Amino acid sequence: MNAQFSKPKRFGEILDHTFRLSKNRFKDFFLIFLVLLGPVYLLQALIELAAGVSFFRTVGTGETWFEGIINSFSGELSAEPGQEVNLAAEMGTGLIGLITMILTPIAQAAILFSLNHMRKNEDYSVKLVLKEAFSRFWPVIGSSILFYLIVFGLIFIPVVSGIFAGVFGAAFLEPGVGIIVTVIILFLVFALIIAYLLTRWSFYLGAAAIEQDAPGLGRSWRLTKKRVFTIIGLYIVFGLIIGIVNTAFEFTFGLVLGNSVLYGMIINVVTLFTSMLGAVAFGVIFFDLKTRHDADDLNEMIDDYTTI
Numbered sequence: 001m002n003a004q005f006s007k008p009k010r011f012g013e014i015l016d017h018t019f020r021l022s023k024n025r026f027k028d029f030f031l032i033f034l035v036l037l038g039p040v041y042l043l044q045a046l047i048e049l050a051a052g053v054s055f056f057r058t059v060g061t062g063e064t065w066f067e068g069i070i071n072s073f074s075g076e077l078s079a080e081p082g083q084e085v086n087l088a089a090e091m092g093t094g095l096i097g098l099i100t101m102i103l104t105p106i107a108q109a110a111i112l113f114s115l116n117h118m119r120k121n122e123d124y125s126v127k128l129v130l131k132e133a134f135s136r137f138w139p140v141i142g143s144s145i146l147f148y149l150i151v152f153g154l155i156f157i158p159v160v161s162g163i164f165a166g167v168f169g170a171a172f173l174e175p176g177v178g179i180i181v182t183v184i185i186l187f188l189v190f191a192l193i194i195a196y197l198l199t200r201w202s203f204y205l206g207a208a209a210i211e212q213d214a215p216g217l218g219r220s221w222r223l224t225k226k227r228v229f230t231i232i233g234l235y236i237v238f239g240l241i242i243g244i245v246n247t248a249f250e251f252t253f254g255l256v257l258g259n260s261v262l263y264g265m266i267i268n269v270v271t272l273f274t275s276m277l278g279a280v281a282f283g284v285i286f287f288d289l290k291t292r293h294d295a296d297d298l299n300e301m302i303d304d305y306t307t308i
Contacts, residue, residue: 005119008292009284011230015237018281021115029111029280031126033272036107040099041268047092048261055261104275105144109133109209111279112286116210119287139214143204146215154197158190199231200224206286223289231285238281242274 004017022029049055110126110133117124133140200221207216207223224231249270257263 002119002121009288018284022280029276032110033107033276036103044096045261105140106133108279109140112209112283115283136209139208143208143215154194199228203286223293
């Protein structure tokens with residue numbers, strides 16, 4: 001087994017391992033996302049062009065250049081012929097979003113298979129790991145849909161509860177104070193609960209793809225035992241890095257190009273990169289948890305054997 005995967009890692013070691021893998025295997029990892037999502041993003045660009053969106057630069061209505069750029073993102077385009085986005089384009093964008101939601105977990109699974117081959121010191125190719133990922137298509141997609149439904153439920157219920165609690169609190173306290181205090185307290189409580197639960201279940205994908213244990217929620221719960229707050233910290237760090245990179249490119253190119261087709265293509269390429277980085281980080285954390293858990297199981301077996 002590869003020495004980089006064979007021992008449990010500390011917080012900083014996981015970050016370092018993720019960035020080194022992303023750098024050393026960039027071609028393979030990026031190609032996985034490009035093969036699966038590249039054609040989808042190209043189709044999105046063609047739909048926007050067919051709808052009349054400018055390829056190089058789009059400016060909306062406004063008295064100043066900056067207002068025009070901002071309005072291009074809010075849909076207030078200038079009244080030039082063929083520049084309004086029609087209903088067909090909106091439906092096409094929705095379809096693109098649906099396809100992306102389906103193919104993204106498959107790309108993440110292919111990254112997991114790549115890391116698993118590296119972990120075992122086995123040779124692999126992009127074609128091989130894509131084939132392995134698609135061999136687990138239905139378990140991965142089914143598990144992802146279940147997880148998405150859980151996420152929706154965990155977010156929807158607190159929102160509704162917060163609204164009712166705010167109204168109830170306003171009936172007994174001063175309206176401003178009652179609503180604000182109640183909503184803030186409930187938000188913090190529910191945010192902690194949601195973060196904890198989603199972290200415990202978030203590694204379902206690794207179990208469904210690598211261990212063939214769909215939907216994988218129970219396996220994820222066991223793997224994350226005693227590591228929840230460390231994982232949340234890692235999620236926050238990687239989320240900040242990915243968010244900063246995305247925001248920097250969106251702001252920079254948005255000011256120059258507006259909401260044009262070229263702008264969308266550039267942002268989609270950046271999204272491929274950040275999605276790849278996130279998938280690698282997820283894989284490194286998953287196999288670290290797996291190493292820790294398997295080592296604990298082995299120690300328990302040894303203890304049981306010596307006791308007998």
